[in-house]
Amino acid sequence: MLKAAGPDTVMVVPACCTSVIQGIYPNTAFNVPVYNIAFGAAAACASGMSNAFRAAGKKTNVIVYAGDGGTLDIGIQAMSGAFERGTDFLYICYDNEAYGNTGMQRSGGTPMGAKTTTTPTGKTDAKKDIDMIIAAHDPPYMATACAAYPQDIFKKVQKALTFRGPTFIHILAPCPPGWRYPTEKSVEMGKLAVKSGMWVLYEREYGKVTIGPQSKAAMKRPLPLEEYLSPQGRFKGIEPKIVEILKQRIAKNYQRLAAEEEASA
Amino acid sequence: MKKIATGNKAVAEAVKQANPGVVAAYPITPQTEIVEQIAEFVSGGLMPSRYIAVESEHSAMAACIGASITGVRTFTATSSHGLLYMHEMTNWAAGARLPIVMANVNRSLGPGWNIWAEHTDALQERDTGWLQVYVSTVQEAYDAILMAFRIAENNNVLLPVMVNLDGFLLSHIMQPVDTVELGDFIPAIHLPHAIDPKHPAGYGTLTGPDQQFKFRWDIERSMRDSVKVIEETEKDFAKRFNRKYGFTEDYLCEDADVIVIALGTLGKEAEVAVDILRKEGIKAGSMRIRWLRPFPKLNLKGKDVVVIDRDYSFGFGGIVASEIKAKTGISLYSVIAGIGGQEVTYDDIAGFVRTRRIGEELWFGVNAHV
Numbered sequence: 001m002l003k004a005a006g007p008d009t010v011m012v013v014p015a016c017c018t019s020v021i022q023g024i025y026p027n028t029a030f031n032v033p034v035y036n037i038a039f040g041a042a043a044a045c046a047s048g049m050s051n052a053f054r055a056a057g058k059k060t061n062v063i064v065y066a067g068d069g070g071t072l073d074i075g076i077q078a079m080s081g082a083f084e085r086g087t088d089f090l091y092i093c094y095d096n097e098a099y100g101n102t103g104m105q106r107s108g109g110t111p112m113g114a115k116t117t118t119t120p121t122g123k124t125d126a127k128k129d130i131d132m133i134i135a136a137h138d139p140p141y142m143a144t145a146c147a148a149y150p151q152d153i154f155k156k157v158q159k160a161l162t163f164r165g166p167t168f169i170h171i172l173a174p175c176p177p178g179w180r181y182p183t184e185k186s187v188e189m190g191k192l193a194v195k196s197g198m199w200v201l202y203e204r205e206y207g208k209v210t211i212g213p214q215s216k217a218a219m220k221r222p223l224p225l226e227e228y229l230s231p232q233g234r235f236k237g238i239e240p241k242i243v244e245i246l247k248q249r250i251a252k253n254y255q256r257l258a259a260e261e262e263a264s265a
Numbered sequence: 266m267k268k269i270a271t272g273n274k275a276v277a278e279a280v281k282q283a284n285p286g287v288v289a290a291y292p293i294t295p296q297t298e299i300v301e302q303i304a305e306f307v308s309g310g311l312m313p314s315r316y317i318a319v320e321s322e323h324s325a326m327a328a329c330i331g332a333s334i335t336g337v338r339t340f341t342a343t344s345s346h347g348l349l350y351m352h353e354m355t356n357w358a359a360g361a362r363l364p365i366v367m368a369n370v371n372r373s374l375g376p377g378w379n380i381w382a383e384h385t386d387a388l389q390e391r392d393t394g395w396l397q398v399y400v401s402t403v404q405e406a407y408d409a410i411l412m413a414f415r416i417a418e419n420n421n422v423l424l425p426v427m428v429n430l431d432g433f434l435l436s437h438i439m440q441p442v443d444t445v446e447l448g449d450f451i452p453a454i455h456l457p458h459a460i461d462p463k464h465p466a467g468y469g470t471l472t473g474p475d476q477q478f479k480f481r482w483d484i485e486r487s488m489r490d491s492v493k494v495i496e497e498t499e500k501d502f503a504k505r506f507n508r509k510y511g512f513t514e515d516y517l518c519e520d521a522d523v524i525v526i527a528l529g530t531l532g533k534e535a536e537v538a539v540d541i542l543r544k545e546g547i548k549a550g551s552m553r554i555r556w557l558r559p560f561p562k563l564n565l566k567g568k569d570v571v572v573i574d575r576d577y578s579f580g581f582g583g584i585v586a587s588e589i590k591a592k593t594g595i596s597l598y599s600v601i602a603g604i605g606g607q608e609v610t611y612d613d614i615a616g617f618v619r620t621r622r623i624g625e626e627l628w629f630g631v632n633a634h635v
Contacts, residue, residue, distance in 0.1 A: 008462045012331065025476055028467030033460045035334060036469035037327065038353050044324030048331030048339075049460075051315040052287050056337065060462055078327065081320030 001065075001092065002032060004157035009061040010035060010049065014042035014075060016067035017100050040074040042066050043082035043091060050089045061090065061161055068095040068109030072130045083137035083166045090160045090167045093130065094147075096175035104178045111198070112249075113242040114234045116178075122238060126249065134168045135204060142168040143203040148190025149214065152201065159203075172199045180233025189231070194218055196228040197250040202257055208264040211257055219254050266444045272406045272435035275442045276342065276368045276428070277302035279410035281312045282447050283366075286337030289317040289328035293347040294380045295432040296370040300342055322347040326354030326365075333363040334468065336459030338414065341365065344432060345372035345386045352390065358425045359394025359484060361469065362458065364417035365425040367395075368410065371529065371575075372432040373605040381606020382431040384528055384576040388557075388584045394484045396426040396491060397558040401514070401533035403440035406430045408508055412498050415451045419498075422491045423456075424484065433606065434530045445506045488559050495556065512561035514553040517543065521550030523569040523618055528554055528585060531573050531603055531614075538614035549618055560588065565595055571621050573614065575603035582626065598622055602629035 002009065009032045013019055019036055023029045037045040042064045050062040066075060071093040079091060098116045099105040106116040108128035115122050134142055140163040143156045153171060160167040174189040176182065181189055193199040194214050201212030211219070225247055229235040270278065276299050280288070288307070290300040306312035315332075319325045322343050329339040343351065348369055358365050373383035387397060396416065400406045406428065413426040430436055460468065472480070495512070503509040516536045518524055525535040532553025542549040550568075554561060574583030581587060586599035598621040603609045607630060617627070 010460055010462060020471060022467055022470050025467070025470045025472040028465070028470060030467065031465050033462060033465050034467050034470070035331070035460060036467070037330065038357055041323065041327035041330075041354060041357075044319060044321075044327035045331035047317060047319070047324070048287060048289055048328030048333070049335055050331075051317055051328070052332035052335040052337045055286050055315045056335070077320060078324045081324055084320070085317065 001153060001157050002030070004154045005061050005063060005161060007032065008059065009063060012037060012042050012046040012049065012062065012064045014066050014070040015039040015101065016070050018065055020101060039070055041078055042070060042075055043079040043087070046089045046091075047082040047085065047087045050087050054088060062088070064089065064091045066091070066093055067100065068093060068097060069099045069107045071095075072108035072128050076133075080133070080137065083134065083139055087166050088164055090157070090169065092157075092169045092171065094171045094173040096173045096178055097127070098175070098178050100175055100178055112246060113238040115236070116234070122242065131170055137166070138207065139166045139168055140164070141203070141205050144170045144172070144199070144201055146172045146190045146194055146199055146201060147174060148187045148194070149201070152212065156203070178234070181231050185231065192223065192228040192231075195223040196225050197222045197254060198225065198228055198246070200253060200257060209257060209260040211261055219258065222250070225250065268442050268444060269439050270403055270442045271298065271437050271439050272403045272430045273298035273370070273437065274302055275403045275407040276410055276430070277306065278444060279407045280340050281306050282444075283338065283340070283411060283414045283451055284312065285314050285340040287315045287317065287329070287332035288340045289319050289325045289332065290341045291319050291322045291325045291343070291347060293322070293344045295372060295436045296342050296344040296347070296368070298436070299368055299370075322351040323354055326351040326358060329365045330354060330358055330361060330363055333358075333365050333456070334361065334460045336454065336456040338418070338454045339365045340367070342368040342370070344370040345374055348386045348390060349374065352393075355390055355393045355395060355425070360480070362423040363425060364423055364454070364456070366410065366413045366417055367425065367427050369427050369429050370432045370436045371429050379605045380432065382434050382530070382575065383604050383606070384429070384574075385584075387427060387429045388576050390427065391558055394424055394488070395558065396422075396424055396488070396556070397429060398426070398556050399429045399528040399554065400435065401530050401553060403435060403438065404442050404508070405510070406435060407442050407444065408502065408506075408510065411445070411447065411450065412502055415498050416491065416494055418451075418454050419494045420455065420457060422487055422494050424487055424491065429529065431529045448505070450501070450505060492559050510555065512556045513563070514555060516551040518550035518552055520548060521568060522548040523571060523621065524550045524552050524565060525571045525573065525614060525618060526552050526554060526585065526589065527573040528557070528575065531575060531609060534609065534611050535573070535614050537611035538618065541611065541615045542618055547618065554585065560592060563589065563593055565589075565593055569621060569623060570595060570597040571600060571617050572597055573600045573602050573609070573617065577601055577604065596624045598624075599626040600629055601626065
């Protein structure tokens with residue numbers, strides 16, 4: 001992500017795993033300035049920063065890097081405001097589908113059926129579709145991505161930063177301790193998410209939808225959802241009726257995106 | 266230049282002259298006129314600032330933080346629930362050592378919905394690391410905003426400053442205001458820790474117990490250093506513009522047997538009460554506290570003291586009275602009056618002095634001594 005963005009970049013990071021992996025004061029692991037800010041305030045902080053840079057004639061990239069809790073839940077108001085105001089920034093949400101720092105509590109990003117420490121018998125509500133919410137703000141560019149496809153992330157970050165105004169990239173981030181699978185299976189888990197259709201890779205550029213080739217292929221012949229669910233401890237003992245609901249949701253999501261792609265072609 | 270203006274318009278005029286790079290604000294009664302006026306200045310090309318019309322006060326302060334850390338001058342204004350909503354971020358602003366200036370129009374807190382004057386909103390912020398000044402006239406509101414930028418941005422301070430004016434009693438009252446030719450009264454801002462991609466650094470990273478207390482102490486050290494900066498700034502302001510201010514505004518205190526202390530417009534009203542009492546042969550004086558943070562040194566030895574609080578800390582007492590007691594060790598008469606805009610006249614204040622009962626507390630209008 002930072003390789004794509006280049007050195008004239010500032011990151012704004014709310015409470016999330018990235019607040020922890022930077023290292024402990026006075027050290028920092030990043031080669032760009034990182035401004036840490038309170039949980040619900042990243043987009044608003046970035047909004048002030050971007051305006052100040054632009055007023056000073058600076059082109060510095062302002063990138064929010066936030067988790068699903070800081071985006072879908074506590075940060076949604078500030079984010080919606082910043083998008084509505086046309087803030088010139090890139091908002092990246094890396095989504096591991098739960099509050100990871102605090103020990104895996106359910107978030108708005110947790111899928112139905114997943115066990116977390118606050119949904120010990122599995123979440124009964126569906127994952128919040130933040131992409132549709134962002135799309136409703138009509139940003140010039142938004143995309144989904146997945147940590148299993150790093151080159152795709154690189155290209156999308158590069159592309160997002162060529163637009164003026166608010167852009168959004170939503171990255172699925174498989175999480176070994178949270179999803180309960182062995183660490184070395186992270187890439188595989190990300191690919192299974194895409195192949196099963198639980199995660200769809202697509203871009204939305206000035207409203208025009210383009211589904212990524214990996215997801216295009218998956219649409220034609222989706223992997224049985226069970227192949228994605230069964231290696232993960234969080235879905236252990238998931239009720240068949242929940243699996244059925246998830247499958248219906250996948251099909252509906254596919255149909256909607258395919259229709260949007262066709263309509264905007 | 267002499268003008269007639271409301272407190273809100275005077276604040277906006279001072280902000281225009283101070284020319285911040287970014288203003289981020291959200292409307293709330295009775296502050297609204299400040300942000301409307303600034304938006305008008307900006308859209309009319311009279312003020313080159315960026316005006317960010319945020320979606321909440323929490324975001325207003327967060328946006329000011331983001332802007333300020335790039336090294337530009339920033340301003341916001343709020344009131345009451347707006348101030349409380351940004352509380353998390355007011356702490357952040359001070360901790361991040363950002364010289365943000367904010368006008369807070371003091372207003373009561375819900376429930377019930379009450380839009381009139383009260384100081385509990387700002388007083389709940391007194392432990393955040395913000396400097397706080399309370400004004401009593403439209404002129405003083407204008408002057409205090411100008412001085413606030415210079416004090417906040419002084420590199421020996423680098424803490425945010427909150428200028429408090431009473432809701433409606435000042436925000437919406439028209440009084441004469443003499444605007445100044447600012448000249449170089451506020452030097453160009455230089456933020457030593459401004460964010461710079463050429464010099465990457467982590468801001469607010471994980472900090473262990475062995476470091477965190479040092480950052481807290483550093484805030485307190487700057488708070489103490491700000492005393493001198495405030496004095497110098499007010500002195501230079503008096504020299505340039507012929508209006509004198511201090512940590513307190515003392516009126517006939519020297520030979521007084523009894524001193525009335527209050528914040529804001531009540532403190533001004535107390536001066537009229539003093540005149541009435543003096544005519545009756547009661548040697549009264551008034552000491553209006555202007556700067557609550559840093560807290561002023563008060564010389565109250567041998568005097569009877571009557572403190573009027575337009576605020577309260579439940580289960581404890583009037584907040585200003587409690588702070589004075591804690592700092593000076595004196596016993597005093599604590600009057601709770603004016604909450605939620607309750608009318609308090611100079612005659613009422615004279616009455617508090619005449620019937621004072623040192624060591625006791627009066628809830629005005631409730632008719633109960635506690």
